[in-house]
Amino acid sequence: MLRRLFFRFLPSAFLLLVVALLTLPVLAVVLSWLAFDSEARSILTQMLQTVLPDYTWTSLLLCLLVGAxxxxxxxxTASAVTLFEFPGRRVFExxxxxxxxMPAxxxxYAYTDFLQYGGPLQTALRSAFGLQGRLLPEVRSLGGAVLVFTAALYxxxxxxxRTALSERAAHLMEAARLLGAPLSRRIRQVALPLARPAVAAGVALALMETLADFGVSSYFGIQTFTAGIYKAWLSMDNRMAAAQLATLLLIFVAVLLRIEHSAQQRMRFAAGRGARAGSADAxxxxxxxxxxALAWVVCAxxxxxxxxxxxxxxxxxxVLGWDNLLWDQFASWTLNSLRLASLSAVLATALAMGLAFAVRRQPDALTRGMVQLASLGYAVPGAVIVVGLLLPVGWLQAAAPQTGAGYWVTATVLGVVWAYLVRFCAVALQSIQSGYSRIPSSFDDxxxxxxxxxxxxxxxxxxxLLRRSVAVAGLLVFVDVMKELPATLVLRPFNSDTLAVVTYQLARDERLGEAALPALALVLVGLLPVALLSRTLRSK
Structure with missing residues (x-):
């Protein structure tokens, strides 16, 4: 009897444990406001009078420009490769x-190394034309950050x-052409309105990545919320200020997440109507x-x-500094990155498999709600996760020093892997749930x-039936962990630098030539999911 009860409640206990594990950082940030006393009020007042307006204005302006x-x-680019035929279109797809x-x-770092005052471009221009002084605008600025994020996140x-236009726009534009509408009007009144929900969803995803970024904002000296959180925690040693900034950043992300979900719902509705409207491809x-030539330039x-x-x-x-590169340390950085990425990919995939199976086994509203709650971590910036993990550790360490909670989270792989699971378990879950959607429920019966x-x-x-989806989930988590910077920078164990951390540290020390080796290694790893995604789109 006891054995039967144990196995009956084991899945529910597993689900509760996983949800608690993945939602604790966000919950800790929110609960930190319960300790809002006179000291916390004084900190918030000081930030309102000094740095908070700058953080808010800079973050909003950055989001507006990057969104546009x-x-x-x-x-x-999506309109060019979907609605038109021109030389090279299939390659551009x-x-x-x-x-x-390419991580942002x-x-x-690449553009700064080439375009800065002492970089090869300005040096060559001064030498060729006999000029002096700065010839190009400063790269490390808000405008430079906008260009970097736009190039990386479009x-x-x-x-x-592209998906929205290919599914619904072609035959409707053909119908508009038969009714005598010119090309400009077909694009303006048919294609663009159909793609509007997709554009809104894509912009929301890009802005969430922009707000979560630490490497660009820190290196360019831009006063965003993420940079402010790290400054409050690491430089000022003020946990309450970091928690307050993290909460404000969470509000920004929650608004963007709501916009993205709303846009996704409108996309599904429009897709259903478009599918019934016609099936012939135009x-x-x-x-x-x-x-x-113009379409070619737009895509190139x-x-x-x-x-x-x-x-x-x-x-x-x-190439120029081949002999001066840190080859002896590169192997150690690579092994550390591979070890953390492999461990995190296996654990995240296993947890995602359990969550997806729980929904499949018992698809009631409570189970689906808990799984959705556990999958929100991908929208949470790494800086918020760091604060959310270290806050309860500090509380536990102060209440029970003998537990050594601070050691286990900051001096071992436990803390950084935990942060990875909170951040990227949703990536694996999405892939596995996509695989489950292709398995008929009659198989279970x-x-x-x-x-x-x-x-x-x-x-x-x-x-x-899920092995391919599980492999894709593991690959996506593996690559995301290899490129992750904010949580790794704070929570990694001593003497275990990763490729991402070393790239940031070398660039921060203006050793951009030496940073090229680990940076290119990250780009090569990032090509794996891009190749997989490209193959999937071509097969469809």
């Missing part, structure tokens, strides 16, 4: 995804807008001459600025009729 940039570039392999902070809008509009420019040129900029110091239930159902029926 990614929306314009993403929509222009997958090449426009390449900037996804790597892009910032694929979010491109992917979603041929893209053939472009020739100047129009074809983002690839050049978001991938090709930064890679060339990093290859230059790599047939297995139960044959006496296979519980873990046997997962092992003998679901696992053989």
């Amino acid at each position: 940039g990614v929306a314009g570039v993403g929509m222009a 997958w090449a426009l995804l390449l900037p996804l392999a 902070y790597v892009l910032a 694929p979010y809008v491109y992917l979603l807008a 041929a893209p509009v053939q472009l020739k001459g100047g129009r074809a 420019a983002p690839i050049a600025f978001g991938f090709v040129l930064p890679v060339l900029f990093m290859l230059r110091p790599l 047939s297995a139960r009729m044959l006496g296979t239930t519980g873990a046997g159902l997962l092992a003998r029926v679901h696992w053989p």
Whole structure:
């Protein structure tokens, strides 16, 4: 009897444990306001009078400019490769995804090394034309950050807008053409309104990445909320100020997340109507001459600025300073990155598998709500996760010093892997749930009729059909962990620097030539999911 009760409540206990594990950082940040006393009020008042207006204004301005940039570039490229036919279109369809392999902070280091006052471009211009002084605007500025984020994040809008246009716009534009509408009107009144929800969702995703960024804002000296959180915690040693800033950043992210969810719902509704409207594919509009050249430039420019040129900029110091590179330490950095990424990928995939199976086994509102709560971590910036993990550790360490909670979280891999799970378990969960959506529920019914239930159902029926989805989930988490910077920078154990951390530290010390080696290694790793995504889109 006891054994039966144990196995009956084991899945529910597992679900509760996983949800608690993945939501504790956000909960800790919110609960920190329960300790809002006179000292906390004084801190908040001081921030309101000094740094908070600057953080708010800079973050809002950065989001507005980046949003406009990614929306314009993403929509222009998606429209070009979906609605028109021109030389090189099929190559651009997958090449426009390449900037996804380039972390934004790597892009910032590459452009700074090439375009700064002492960089090769300005030096060559002064030498060639006999000029003096600064010839180009300062790269490390708000404008430079906008250009970097736009070049790195426009694929979010491109992917979603391309999918929306390819599914619904072609045959409707063909119908508008038959009714006599010119090309400009077909684009303005048919294609753009259909893609608006997709663009809104892509912009929201790009802005969440912008707000979560630490490498670019810190290196460029931009006063964003993320940079302010780290400054409050690490420089000022003020946990309450860091918690207050983290809460404000969470409010920003929650608004963007709501916009993204609303846009996704409108996309599904529009897709249903579009699917019933017609099924025949209409041929893209053939472009020739100047129009074809313009479409080619529209697609080639983002690839050049978001991938090709930064890679060339990093290859230059790599080739010129081959003998001076830190090859002896590179192996250690790579092994540390691989070890953390592999461990996190295995654990995140296992947890995601358990969560997805719980929804499949018992798809009631409570289970689905708890799984959705556990999957919100990907929208939470790494800086908030760091604060949310260290706050309860500090409380526990103060209440019970003998537990050594601070040691286990900050001096071992436990803390950084925990942060990775909170941040990236949702990535694995999305892939596995996508795999589950392709398994008919009749398979489960047939297995139960044959006496296979519980873990046997997962092992003998679901696992053989989910192996590809699980492999994709593990790969995506692996690559995300390799590139993750904010949580790794604070929570990594001593003497266990990763490629991302070393790239940031070398760039911060103005050793940009030496930073090229680990930065290029991160780009090579980032190409793996891009190749997978490109192959998936071509197969569809």
